[in-house]
Amino acid sequence: xxxxxxxxxxxxxxxxxxxxxxxSYILKRSVYKTPLTSINTSPDGSLLLAGFNDGxxxxxxxxxxxxxxxxxxxxxKAINAMDMPPKMDFILSAGHNTIKLWDLSGKRLAIWNTHxxxxxxxxxxxxxxxxxxxxxxxxxxxxDVQTGAILERMRGHEDVTMSVCISPNNKFIASxxxxxxIKIWDMETLQVTKTLIGPTSDVxxxxxxxxxxxxxxxxxxxxxxxxxxxxxxxxxxMKGHGDMVMxxxxxxxxxxxxxxSADHSLIxxxxxxxxKIHSFLDNxxxxxxxxxxxxxxxxxxxxxxxxxxxxxxxxxxxxLRYFDVPYHDELTSDPIFEPRRKGESKNDYxxxxxxxxxKKGQVIDRYYQQYLSEREQ
Numbered sequence: 275x276x277x278x279x280x281x282x283x284x285x286x287x288x289x290x291x292x293x294x295x296x297x298s299y300i301l302k303r304s305v306y307k308t309p310l311t312s313i314n315t316s317p318d319g320s321l322l323l324a325g326f327n328d329g330x331x332x333x334x335x336x337x338x339x340x341x342x343x344x345x346x347x348x349x350x351k352a353i354n355a356m357d358m359p360p361k362m363d364f365i366l367s368a369g370h371n372t373i374k375l376w377d378l379s380g381k382r383l384a385i386w387n388t389h390x391x392x393x394x395x396x397x398x399x400x401x402x403x404x405x406x407x408x409x410x411x412x413x414x415x416x417x418d419v420q421t422g423a424i425l426e427r428m429r430g431h432e433d434v435t436m437s438v439c440i441s442p443n444n445k446f447i448a449s450x451x452x453x454x455x456i457k458i459w460d461m462e463t464l465q466v467t468k469t470l471i472g473p474t475s476d477v478x479x480x481x482x483x484x485x486x487x488x489x490x491x492x493x494x495x496x497x498x499x500x501x502x503x504x505x506x507x508x509x510x511x512m513k514g515h516g517d518m519v520m521x522x523x524x525x526x527x528x529x530x531x532x533x534x535s536a537d538h539s540l541i542x543x544x545x546x547x548x549x550k551i552h553s554f555l556d557n558x559x560x561x562x563x564x565x566x567x568x569x570x571x572x573x574x575x576x577x578x579x580x581x582x583x584x585x586x587x588x589x590x591x592x593x594l595r596y597f598d599v600p601y602h603d604e605l606t607s608d609p610i611f612e613p614r615r616k617g618e619s620k621n622d623y624x625x626x627x628x629x630x631x632x633k634k635g636q637v638i639d640r641y642y643q644q645y646l647s648e649r650e651q
Contacts, residue, residue: 321358411434535561
């Protein structure tokens with residue numbers, strides 16, 4: 275009993291021996307009086323694109339959230355989507371029923387005002403030539419970015435098209451609807467080539483993997499579905515959220531998926547197995563939007579609480595998921611991780627605590643490298 279109690283005390287010491295951000299994996303959080311309504315990154319990760327409920331937007335430093343550019347009254351209502359082409363020579367913002375183009379100084383270049391209802395989604399092709407946008411109706415629009423001309427009004431769904439995106443290779447478009455279906459459109463013919471079924475309620479978000487092979491679907495039915503696009507197979511149905519899933523996002527390497535939900539949580543998933551790796555629970559309200567940093571080492575989320583949060587994809591997440599018992603056994607058996615000893619001076623304790631933090635990092639790295647090695651086999 276005494277040994278068990280000591281082990282519990284040591285574990286509590288370990289969990290509190292490092293700064294709080296390591297436990298929650300929050301690198302930075304800011305709360306704004308005017309809530310954010312959309313978030314994205316520039317292609318090179320040097321900027322955050324933040325849209326706000328009052329119709330303004332800002333370009334932020336991705337680490338400090340320092341404001342690099344602010345454009346007030348960009349739209350009359352909330353900005354629900356922002357994007358930037360690979361060349362990073364302009365910004366697209368979607369607010370209410372208009373899309374606007376801006377240069378990087380905040381000068382407005384053009385207005386696309388064809389939508390009749392509120393725009394929910396916006397995506398630019400990887401070559402920067404085309405864009406798609408969806409609003410509260412059954413159709414979505416394919417645009418010529420250079421001219422602002424409508425290339426096609428895409429009709430095929432029987433209910434509201436909530437989300438749309440262009441494949442990384444620019445060969446097809448995926449759209450998700452409240453009719454519970456997902457459609458794949460050929461970019462050249464602009465015709466539907468596949469219709470995927472499975473969700474039992476509204477589809478809120480769709481995302482295409484970096485290698486163009488799979489499709490992630492977020493639904494009101496609390497699930498995430500992963501489809502093999504070519505084979506039209508359902509690879510995984512991933513359940514773990516307690517409320518509707520609002521957002522999904524592939525990691526830059528395509529190995530993992532992040533999901534954000536109205537249950538206030540974010541979940542990191544392994545796409546090979548379909549298993550949950552970790553839940554990020556430190557949110558006070560529903561998650562509205564999320565995006566990976568291009569490095570893959572962190573991601574950003576916004577919630578209805580008005581916060582913008584940068585989260586770390588810390589290697590400890592994987593260690594705790596796959597090596598939890600041996601990892602904790604190793605830490606609790608090493609005297610360096612003991613609580614403050616009787617007669618130990620405060621200075622000696624602080625020195626040992628710093629050494630323990632370094633040692634813990636080394637242990638985490640060793641198990642993480644083992645995880646990566648086993649994953650490649």
